[in-house]
Amino acid sequence: MVSFDDYSDEVSEERVKHLKHFSPFYRVLAFFAALCLILLSLQGYFYLIHPSPKMNVVLADVQSFISKDLRDPFSSHRPDEISAVLSENENAIKQIANFIAARSCPSGDLVCQTKALFYFVRDQITYVPDAQFHDQLENPLAVLKTGGADCEDMAVLVGALQKAIGNEARLVFIPGHAYAQVKIPGYWNKWYNLETTCKTCKFNDVPTENLIQPKEFLPL
Numbered sequence: 001m002v003s004f005d006d007y008s009d010e011v012s013e014e015r016v017k018h019l020k021h022f023s024p025f026y027r028v029l030a031f032f033a034a035l036c037l038i039l040l041s042l043q044g045y046f047y048l049i050h051p052s053p054k055m056n057v058v059l060a061d062v063q064s065f066i067s068k069d070l071r072d073p074f075s076s077h078r079p080d081e082i083s084a085v086l087s088e089n090e091n092a093i094k095q096i097a098n099f100i101a102a103r104s105c106p107s108g109d110l111v112c113q114t115k116a117l118f119y120f121v122r123d124q125i126t127y128v129p130d131a132q133f134h135d136q137l138e139n140p141l142a143v144l145k146t147g148g149a150d151c152e153d154m155a156v157l158v159g160a161l162q163k164a165i166g167n168e169a170r171l172v173f174i175p176g177h178a179y180a181q182v183k184i185p186g187y188w189n190k191w192y193n194l195e196t197t198c199k200t201c202k203f204n205d206v207p208t209e210n211l212i213q214p215k216e217f218l219p220l
Contacts, residue, residue, distance in 0.1 A: 050109050050111040050112055051105070051107055051109060051112050052112065052115070053104035053105050053112050053113070053115050053116035053119060054103075054104055054105070054106075055104055055116065055119050055120065055123065056103060056104070057099070057100050057103045057104060057116075057120060057124075058124060059124040059125075059144065059147055061099070061103075062096045062099060062100065062144060063144060063145060065092050065095045065096050065099070066092065066141050066144055066145050067092065067141070070139050070141055070142050070145070079218055081137055082137060082156060082218070082220065083220075085137060085139055085140065085156075086140070086156075086160050086163070086220065089139065089140060089141050089160075090164075092141055093140060093141070093160050093161060093164050094164040096144070096161065096164075097117060097161040097162075097164035097165050098164070098165070100116055100117055100120050100161070101113035101116055101117065101165055104116035104120075110165070110166070110167075110184060110185075110187075111184060111187065113165055114162065114165070114167060114182060114184055114192075114203075115203045117158060117161040117162055117165070118158060118162075118182075118194045118196065118203055119203070120161075121154060121157055121158040121161070121194075121196045122195075122196040122198075122199060122201070123199070124147070125143060125144075125147060125148065125149060125154055125157070125196065126147055126148040126149075127148075127149070127150070127151065127154065127196075127197040127199075128148040128149060128150055129150060130150035130151075130152075137152070137153065137156065138150075138153040140153070140156055140157040140160050143157050144157070151177050151178045151179065151196075151197050152171075152178045154196045154197060155171050155172075155178045155179050155180040155194070155196065156171065156180075156220070157196075158180050158194050158196050159171060159180040159182070159194075159220045160220065162180070162182045162194070163220055166185060167182045167183060167184055167185065168182065168183040168185075168219075169181070169182050169183075169219075169220045170191070170217050170218060170219045170220055171217070171218040171220065172193075172215050172216075172217055173215065173216040173217075173218065174210055174213035174214065174215055174216075175213055175214070177197075177210065177213075179193065179194060179195045179196065179197070179206070179210075180193075180194040180196070181193055181194060181217075182194055192204045193205065193206045195207070195210075
């Protein structure tokens with residue numbers, strides 16, 4: 001006859017064996033749970049120290065900075081031509097970038113300002129497809145004046161605005177498309193994506209189909 005104590009001992013031994021058998025699984029599960037909590041904490045900390053921009057600037061607000069006499073677009077997207085256009089319009093672009101950044105981020109936070117410039121171009125400039133990719137470069141100020149541009153010109157505009165507040169910027173060319181990337185000084189030395197033609201893309205988002213495409217980079 002098996003006593004209750006003997007039965008309890010057998011059950012306890014079985015539980016110990018069961019826990020020993022599954023302990024590696026639970027350890028891994030606990031590790032990933034802890035990692036997720038850490039990442040969520042970091043994300044919360046990120047948004048705490050870098051407030052989201054208050055996007056209250058519209059296209060009409062910046063058009064007063066644009067001269068009526070704008071230079072005609074160039075015939076290609078050669079690096080020297082892009083540099084020439086940005087250099088000629090440096091003062092006006094700087095004023096526009098400062099205006100958007102100051103109105104959207106009263107705290108003066110650089111990450112907030114970086115996002116504000118991206119969201120301004122994404123939301124205020126209408127993407128107009130160009131049947132002949134790489135055909136001409138439009139003056140970034142002309143893009144602001146008309147309110148519409150192809151992917152390359154939108155990328156150049158947002159890149160120019162980023163450079164005006166002290167960020168590094170570059171163009172990313174993939175087959176049939178272009179977007180921009182930005183690097184914020186002192187912030188993880190990482191390039192962040194600025195896909196302004198995608199109206200649902202947030203800061204650093206890129207459509208999955210574009211991530212796997214071969215890329216060429218052009219510093220601005």
